[in-house]
Amino acid sequence: MITIKSDHFSVSQICESGQCFRMARCGEDSRYSLIAFGNYLELWQEGDTVFFDCSQEEYDRIWKTYFDMDTDYAEIIKSIDAVDGYLCAAADYGSGIRILRQELWEMTISFIISQQNNIKRIRRCIRLLCEKYGERRQAQNGTAYYAFPTPQALAGAAVEDLYDCNLGYRSRYVLRTAESVLHGEIDMEGLYRMDYAGAKEQLLQLYGVGGKVADCICLFALHKTEAFPVDTHIRRALAAQYPDGFPFERYADYGGILQQYIFYYDLQKDAPACEQHPFH
DNA sequence: CATCAGGCGAGAC
DNA sequence: GTCTCGCCTGAT
Numbered sequence: 001m002i003t004i005k006s007d008h009f010s011v012s013q014i015c016e017s018g019q020c021f022r023m024a025r026c027g028e029d030s031r032y033s034l035i036a037f038g039n040y041l042e043l044w045q046e047g048d049t050v051f052f053d054c055s056q057e058e059y060d061r062i063w064k065t066y067f068d069m070d071t072d073y074a075e076i077i078k079s080i081d082a083v084d085g086y087l088c089a090a091a092d093y094g095s096g097i098r099i100l101r102q103e104l105w106e107m108t109i110s111f112i113i114s115q116q117n118n119i120k121r122i123r124r125c126i127r128l129l130c131e132k133y134g135e136r137r138q139a140q141n142g143t144a145y146y147a148f149p150t151p152q153a154l155a156g157a158a159v160e161d162l163y164d165c166n167l168g169y170r171s172r173y174v175l176r177t178a179e180s181v182l183h184g185e186i187d188m189e190g191l192y193r194m195d196y197a198g199a200k201e202q203l204l205q206l207y208g209v210g211g212k213v214a215d216c217i218c219l220f221a222l223h224k225t226e227a228f229p230v231d232t233h234i235r236r237a238l239a240a241q242y243p244d245g246f247p248f249e250r251y252a253d254y255g256g257i258l259q260q261y262i263f264y265y266d267l268q269k270d271a272p273a274c275e276q277h278p279f280h
Numbered sequence: 281c282a283t284c285a286g287g288c289g290a291g292a293c
Numbered sequence: 294g295t296c297t298c299g300c301c302t303g304a305t
Contacts, residue, residue, distance in 0.1 A: 115287040168301025231286035
């Protein structure tokens with residue numbers, strides 16, 4: 001186990017901000033579990049000290065990048081227009097959020113599934129998919145878990161079996177996208193070398209990926225922080241708070257981070273009180 | 281009972 | 294290019 005002192009880092013806020021569907025509370029205490037890049041991790045936090053239940057080597061190799069530890073979120077929050085009371089309040093409220101650097105293929109499928117869906121059901125869909133098509137593994141502490149299914153595994157699925165995973169009409173989207181990636185119709189690794197516009201254009205070629213989903217993939221996997229996913233929540237919030245339009249130009253290269261503050265702020269308003277701010 | 285969830289594809293125009 | 298409509302399913 002290793003400990004890291006970090007400013008602007010809240011495990012609970014990261015988990016509840018809705019960008020990662022395979023992170024959850026585990027057990028009765030404030031531990032969280034997470035499966036990413038085929039690894040199982042448990043972590044928890046006391047104040048600004050974060051405890052990672054893994055080796056220093058694993059932290060350096062995977063989790064340091066995954067949790068975006070080298071980005072200065074204080075600087076980002078400081079740059080917000082002081083006159084913009086709503087954005088200041090949202091950023092302050094969700095100041096422990098980080099934009100994770102998640103796996104590209106997993107985000108592609110996860111956000112295809114997320115469309116016209118709710119977070120609880122999205123999590124269940126992905127869990128069922130992993131249990132049915134992912135490789136079963138065992139963590140150091142003995143916990144059994146499932147890796148995210150490969151493109152090959154999903155391309156070999158029957159549509160009916162995807163319906164059984166509760167994907168509904170998104171089943172054919174997942175199937176065709178898996179086939180496209182498996183057959184190399186899109187160069188997924190190449191997306192990392194492209195700019196935001198180029199990467200988004202490529203992602204839009206995938207069946208079931210539209211503008212909003214492409215932006216989520218750009219933001220949460222490719223870390224294109226200028227990507228600003230607009231969903232029904234964000235659309236409503238922006239309409240209510242910015243009748244003259246959101247100042248996209250002012251925050252051109254990191255609008256996506258602010259989008260997460262707004263999304264989380266909006267989401268938590270109707271969440272049960274017990275789930276809010278465990279560390280405040 | 282209707283409406284809505286972190287939308288998208290297809291077809292009409 | 295823009296607009297409308299249908300779509301799985303569970304929660305409210």
